Amino acid sequence: MKKRIIFSLLLGFATAFTGIFFQNCGSNEFAFSTITSSASVKRQEVDLGGGVVQVTDKFVVRAEKQSMIDMVWVVDNSGSMSQEAAHVRNNVLAFATAAEKEARLKMALISLISNKGYGTYLPDSLKAAGGLEINATVSSHNALVMLGSALCVDPNMPFCAEYKVSNAQGKLNGFFRDGAKKLFVIVTDDESQISSSTFLQFLNDKYPNERARIFGFVGLGAGVSPCQAKTGQQYVNLSSESAGAVYNICSEDWTSHFSELTQAVSVIANYEYELKVSQIKEIISVKINGAVLSPAAYTIQNGVLSLNPTTSMSLAGGELEIVYTYSI
Known part of the structure; x- marks a missing residue:
């Protein structure tokens, strides 16, 4: 032939x-x-x-150390998330400082922007380095909808037409640098309202020549994550299918999780x-x-x-x- x-x-x-x-x-x-x-x-x-x-x-x-990583965090702001939001607030600057030694890092955050309670925020040094805060409250089940909506630029894309969040829609337009790796981090103690396959199809349609990595601080089952509202199975699926990783949201100390995430940034940026x-x-x-x-x-x-x-x-x-x- x-x-x-x-x-x-x-x-x-x-x-x-x-x-x-x-x-x-x-x-x-x-x-x-x-x-x-x-x-x-x-x-x-x-x-x-x-x-x-x-x-x-x-x-x-x-x-080494020359690749760009553009990372977007989505943090659930529901009533059960005060301790988990505090973990993010307490660790994000140290994480970014360590990750910046491995790659040229830029961060965005989708969350209720606050330095207390269920909110999170980007420290001033991260915003000065091009970081972006999107002040939009994330509920128990819609972290992927919020992220997808923020990524939407073309309203005619099937996902964008079906899932619209006015205070997040298109807010990530212009954030990503040409040639940068895209990493998405979801922090929630609940399950997604949309399936992993729906979100992956959206990412494949939007970025047909790229592979975005998805990481999650999520519930891994009641036996190991007693604080969870529901097991975050769709996030587990997404991390597996995108070659990302998940971490136990109910761990008392998140230091090791952030260390592992820093190592993942290093590997993705420099060697893959x-x-x-x-x-x-x-x-x-x-x-x-x-x-x-x-x-x-x-x-x-x-x-x-x-x-x-x-x-x-x-x-x-x-x-x-x-x-x-x-x-x-």
Whole structure:
């Protein structure tokens, strides 16, 4: 069958994990579309027939601490959330200070803006660095609706037409930087009124060439989260499907949770490279500067390749080429 060559240009980024060994090997040359940003991936797709597509992705291995992370927090302001809101207020500045050592961080907050009770706020230093406060009360079940509404710019998108919150609608327009990774953090002790699949479809429609990561401080079941109103299963699903993480909202001390979130920011910003699809059929080759990279030097999970930090540091600026297939 005659092959169909399809070209596309997507935004991509960088991540990390284990040892490195090379074998010298020549690399194939392809006619890629023009790269427009140092944070971009050059991508070639070849339809092999039989429902299989072969993809060649080429990335620039990124230098550490140079990637941008745009993070949006959504905090439930319902009556049962005073202690949890206090955890956010007490930890957000220290978290941001630590995360800024790992990436170029910018933060937004959707919440009742207050320094007490059920409210939260961004410290002045974060606002001075481009941070954004959206003063909109988040109720028990609508954290995803509030976030989606704030992301809505086109009122004709199905999600935006169905879910409208006037005091949040479109408020994140202009917040995100070109080439920045998007991370969303939900803090709630309750369940979402919309499903994870509905919200993921909205994100896929809005950002077809990106993967936003979703993290949550949520109820994980009455046995381990006795303070929860309901288990946040939709948030658990979202974090799993977007390669994020969830943390137990009922933990007495959130210090370790924020430390883990800081580490996640570091990995996502510096070492991860996103492939086109999460379900890879076969990895054909992984090379840096034309040399085959040992499988021990990287991991691939949910469509994300993670490089060893040592590999990234020693070969920053080099070309990472990943050839793989997926089914259509």
